[in-house]
Amino acid sequence: MKFYKYHALGNDYLVLAPEDLSCPLTPELIKVICHRNFGIGADGILLGPFPSQTAQFGLRIYNPDGSEAEKSGNGLRIFSRYLWDKKLVGEQPFSIQTLGGLVQSVVKDAGKTVQVEMGKVSFWSDEIPIVGDRREVIQEEIHCGDRTFSFCAATIGNPHCVISLPEITPAIAKKYGQLLEVHPFFPNRTNVQFMKVLNRNSIQIEIWERGAGYTLASGSSSSAAAAVAHKLGLCDSSIIVQMPGGLISIEINDDFMISMRGSVTKVAKGEMSAELFDN
Numbered sequence: 001m002k003f004y005k006y007h008a009l010g011n012d013y014l015v016l017a018p019e020d021l022s023c024p025l026t027p028e029l030i031k032v033i034c035h036r037n038f039g040i041g042a043d044g045i046l047l048g049p050f051p052s053q054t055a056q057f058g059l060r061i062y063n064p065d066g067s068e069a070e071k072s073g074n075g076l077r078i079f080s081r082y083l084w085d086k087k088l089v090g091e092q093p094f095s096i097q098t099l100g101g102l103v104q105s106v107v108k109d110a111g112k113t114v115q116v117e118m119g120k121v122s123f124w125s126d127e128i129p130i131v132g133d134r135r136e137v138i139q140e141e142i143h144c145g146d147r148t149f150s151f152c153a154a155t156i157g158n159p160h161c162v163i164s165l166p167e168i169t170p171a172i173a174k175k176y177g178q179l180l181e182v183h184p185f186f187p188n189r190t191n192v193q194f195m196k197v198l199n200r201n202s203i204q205i206e207i208w209e210r211g212a213g214y215t216l217a218s219g220s221s222s223s224a225a226a227a228v229a230h231k232l233g234l235c236d237s238s239i240i241v242q243m244p245g246g247l248i249s250i251e252i253n254d255d256f257m258i259s260m261r262g263s264v265t266k267v268a269k270g271e272m273s274a275e276l277f278d279n
């Protein structure tokens with residue numbers, strides 16, 4: 001089975017074309033393919049393009065635990081670059097349908113940069129989803145292990161839990177991220193971001209991704225964390241998000257529509273061995 005590998009700031013994805021699948025992409029198969037020792041290794045799989053009734057291209061996004069994600073910012077930049085590499089798109093904007101909604105994408109700088117109109121961030125509990133009465137989830141308390149955090153919840157198609165702290169570390173994201181991902185507040189689990197506001201136009205985040213664990217960067221996490229910083233009045237509408245893997249630029253309009261811009265790097269193309277699927 002043919003595969004293409006890309007990374008967006010160290011968040012790595014495999015792109016598989018539906019017509020290249022030699023068997024159904026089951027959760028078990030996804031786990032093996034994404035495994036860093038027993039497979040190729042990836043933070044997720046992008047399966048597409050599919051025909052779509054509403055967009056030029058349809059995309060399915062899978063986490064390395066085999067679950068399906070509604071949206072992925074880095075995944076969308078990577079998939080856009082893949083479409084550009086395949087000469088299916090050029091310099092003009094194009095649309096992609098995900099389970100988490102329709103986005104507009106444009107490839108720039110000879111494929112090195114992609115800008116995605118990611119859609120709208122909502123803080124409404126029923127849209128995220130998060131348990132309890134319908135409300136915008138802003139600075140509520142959540143108990144987790146030996147800590148109680150103040151958090152905001154948001155969705156940009158996929159769910160996010162954003163915690164603002166004076167200092168953040170990878171260790172904090174790893175220790176509490178895995179507990180918050182499966183916290184009973186979030187019926188569909190959640191992505192988690194620990195955020196440090198640096199100034200009116202920049203934040204730093206550490207990320208724990210639903211279904212993937214600790215990652216070096218995330219586009220939907222950048223969008224959600226920047227939207228929270230803006231909603232809380234801590235940042236303006238143009239925000240640089242610093243992550244261990246690098247920087248993403250976020251622009252937020254008055255309706256919390258998000259424009260995300262960042263780099264993509266092509267890593268490899270190859271052929272998976274049938275032996276990989278033996279067990």
Ligand SMILES: N[C@@H](CCC[C@H](N)C(=O)O)C(=O)O
Pocket residue numbers: 011044063068069070071072073074075158159191209210211212217218219220221
């Ligand atoms: N890496 C992604 C997010 C991928 C999906 C996420 N793990 C989820 O389950 O929602 C990004 O760049 O946004």
